[in-house]
Amino acid sequence: MNMNPVFFSAFFPAFACAAAVPPEPSALEAICPPSEGKAFHSGWISLGLKAADLKEKQVSAGHITDVGEAQVLLHFPAGWKPQDRRTALCIFPGGGYSIQAIEKEGSRIAGWAAEHGMVGVVVKYRVSGTSNALGKFPGPLLDARQALRTVRENASSLGIDPLRIGVMGFSAGGHLAAMTSTLWNRTLPEEAENPLKNISARPDFSMFIYPVITMAPHTTHGGTRNKILGPHPSPALEEMCSAERQVTKQTPPVFLVHALDDGVSCANSRLMEQACRNKGVPVSLNLYPTGGHGYGMEKRGHPTDQWPDAAEQWLKEQGFLPSPASARGGAPSGAVPSSGTRRE
Template identity: 45%
Template sequence: MKKPFLTLLFSLFTCMAFSQNHILPLWSGTPPLQTDMGLEEEVRQEGIIRIANVQKPTIEVYLPTKQIATGKAVVIFPGGGYGILAYDWEGTDFAKWLNAQGIAGIVVKYRLPISKSLTDPKEVPLMDAQRAIRLVRQNAAAWNIDPAKVGVMGFSAGGHLASTLSTQYNHEVNRPKDSIDALSARPDFSILVYPVISFRDASAHSGSRKNLIGENANQELMDRFSGELNVNAETPPTFLVHAQDDKGVPIENSLLYYQALHKNGVKASLHIYPTGGHGFGFGLNKGAVESWREVLLAWIEETLK
């Protein structure tokens, strides 16, 4: 296990030393579906950086040096049950690692539906996700990114958001529009890491479901936010990874989404590891799951040929 660990450390050090990063707001002024109540964001360092009560959503952009840039980009949605964001563990750490592979990593600090300032909470995470991918495409030339090679990556509840974006990228709500809205919000590929997918029955992650659509949501709303029910032939190619012993988000979530992708003729790659639990991140010292990132890189290369 020492060699992969040392390789990872070298990759992260290289990225921190040579990559470029900056932060951009998703929206100018008060974001849509939000009332300015003077609430403040909460940031806690508890082994990992946990962010709650996001009021000003942003993208944090990590760009590889031009000498190694591949033109590919991954928009990253950290997990946290729609209650917090595991911002470094499932966000910036991966953006830096992607930079070492010549891939731009863009971490989205999206608004969380439990915030009291939101007027229609269930719509807000998807709206922020759509805006994030459109902003990347708007800046593609300046950031040395191919606008046809922009994918998404989501962890746990962030995986639910990534799958919702992948199946509902054209969903609209009534709000003021600008020129950025003319750009496509469809990801070119999706990477779902121990994702929440279904809000139905035993497969549901009750915390994510409650935080996004409420405890007593009707069947129509549960179905709308169950990714496996919304896959069609236009859903992007997808890479899924899950651990069989995941006690937080049942493995059935990834299985259901893969089955829907396969049924609709969408290219998909499903990787199941016997151990790793929930929230394994890089998978360091977790056994075979530690190799999942190398498998992912090969899949991205094959998918974007």
């Protein structure tokens, strides 16, 4: 995809009150989309949540750590206009709450979303491979909720339908997406002074790709659990951060992907599927015999190569694709009322 980077922060009036520090002058410039109607993306935009003065660094190609400031990067589809009412996909890269696969599980996924007419939103949430504080609950959840609220608050300027904002997360990012989908109405004292706290943080649909779901020691991924909970979590915190235990009838529709040979046990996705079925939440579990972990949307010659097509079909079944460019808005007309599908 030929992307033209531009700064787009002028479409975010809520940042003025949400940000702890003023944005950089360049981020205040209103740059119009390309006149030829090509796909394009914004620059990194602060969500106003900043921790320590860390210097972000690349640990390997496409992987970063020491992210001290929550930010978003928006990918807009060809033909986008501010008056559109498109579906938006907020994307959480994985990395065990220590690093982030910001390209393979971030910008490339946002490009896929834009190719399908959606606005792709990469969420760079705060993590660190050296600081024990960053990556620990509730920090990543605060960042995820802030991203959803910011996009929803500014939907009318971003060509987004506020009732068509979903999440997709990979590995630990899948756990973050799952917490966002199940704890969206949980009051967090850290947000008491947040000017966006009354904006809904509920995703309208949820997609978890080779996710960590539970914090139960015998099933979870140990490194992810230790980073988000710390070495000696209380039973109450473990339960709160186990997404399968927090599913309610109000949990948005769920799409799951896992390979049977994944080092992160596919029992995580099975637990989420069963929890959704128990509560009548539409759910689609896509299990593949091989594929391993951490493949993003790369084609590796495994059955997991099929999951992007399955995701596209599910979004169509749920009424979120095709992403409408009209201003009619409203809830998706094609939402599936049943408990969904299962593929093995």
